[in-house]
Amino acid sequence: MTDRADQDPTRGGGAQALARVTFLGTGTSHGVPMIGCACAVCRSTDPHDKRLRPSIYVDVPDRAKILIDTTPDLRQQALAHDIRRVDAILFTHGHADHVLGLDEVRRFNHLQGTSIPCYANGVTWDTLRRVFYYIFDGKPRLGGGVPQLEAHEIVAPLTIGGVRVRPVPLWHGTMPILGFRFGTFAYLTDCNRIADDAWDVIEGVETLVIDALRDKPHTTHFTVGEALEVVARLKPARAYMTHMTHDLGHAATNARLPPGVELAYDGLVLDVRVDVE
Numbered sequence: 346m347t348d349r350a351d352q353d354p355t356r357g358g359g360a361q362a363l364a365r366v367t368f369l370g371t372g373t374s375h376g377v378p379m380i381g382c383a384c385a386v387c388r389s390t391d392p393h394d395k396r397l398r399p400s401i402y403v404d405v406p407d408r409a410k411i412l413i414d415t416t417p418d419l420r421q422q423a424l425a426h427d428i429r430r431v432d433a434i435l436f437t438h439g440h441a442d443h444v445l446g447l448d449e450v451r452r453f454n455h456l457q458g459t460s461i462p463c464y465a466n467g468v469t470w471d472t473l474r475r476v477f478y479y480i481f482d483g484k485p486r487l488g489g490g491v492p493q494l495e496a497h498e499i500v501a502p503l504t505i506g507g508v509r510v511r512p513v514p515l516w517h518g519t520m521p522i523l524g525f526r527f528g529t530f531a532y533l534t535d536c537n538r539i540a541d542d543a544w545d546v547i548e549g550v551e552t553l554v555i556d557a558l559r560d561k562p563h564t565t566h567f568t569v570g571e572a573l574e575v576v577a578r579l580k581p582a583r584a585y586m587t588h589m590t591h592d593l594g595h596a597a598t599n600a601r602l603p604p605g606v607e608l609a610y611d612g613l614v615l616d617v618r619v620d621v622e
């Protein structure tokens with residue numbers, strides 16, 4: 346059973362706190378460089394062109410440290426950024442590049458001595474329960490070594506350790522997935538359409554992170570041009586693109602983006618204001 350606790354449909358109050366968002370990965374599913382590719386971006390010596398699989402870490406001091414997605418690079422990402430605590434995991438969707446590092450959170454179970462609540466929509470839970478049957482089927486496993494996780498289905502805005510999170514319904518091709526809004530900040534990866542009812546949820550956001558795979562059209566991801574259309578409609582103070590392929594070199598792409606819009610990169614840190622209780 347997926348627990349539907351912790352949901353908080355109420356809003357208001359208006360309290361905010363400073364949070365620190367760290368980009369753990371900003372690459373597409375293959376990562377950049379890609380295995381066996383000798384293109385200019387894959388061979389680039391610019392560290393901004395090294396992209397692990399897409400994930401962010403939202404640290405709200407004294408409240409919660411929240412990981413969004415568990416990529417196949419999670420171990421490397423946690424070591425690179427000295428991440429020592431994860432109070433909750435939010436999943437955008439169940440694709441391999443966003444979930445296959447879930448086993449790595451055993452270290453946080455051990456360090457914290459706690460289980461870790463995980464939040465996802467129903468479609469993503471269907472995938473997580475199949476892929477990680479040994480975590481979620483409730484059967485004892487000889488030898489142990491299984492992550493200790495609590496499954497929560499996202500059906501409404503929720504509060505994690507006093508931090509308010511609003512799910513943003515997105516379309517990733519035909520798959521309904523979630524972006525997340527934390528106060529003035531929204532993270533919208535892996536999408537090629539923003540659901541009609543999502544525009545209200547992201548209205549007024551000041552810092553926007555948006556999927557921009559490449560320039561060539563794709564069936565499940567925004568292109569750079571399409572992402573810029575979203576930016577033009579929302580008018581955030583600053584926007585960062587993520588989930589880029591090796592088609593987009595960091596410096597060359599930034600040089601042609603309008604003011605206030607740039608490619609995110611692994612290790613980028615943003616200070617944002619989030620809604621809290």
Ligand SMILES: [Zn+2]
Pocket residue numbers: 373374399440442443535588
């Ligand atoms: Zn992806």
Ligand SMILES: [Zn+2]
Pocket residue numbers: 378379382383384385386387388591
């Ligand atoms: Zn390449």
Ligand SMILES: [Zn+2]
Pocket residue numbers: 438440517535
């Ligand atoms: Zn995806």
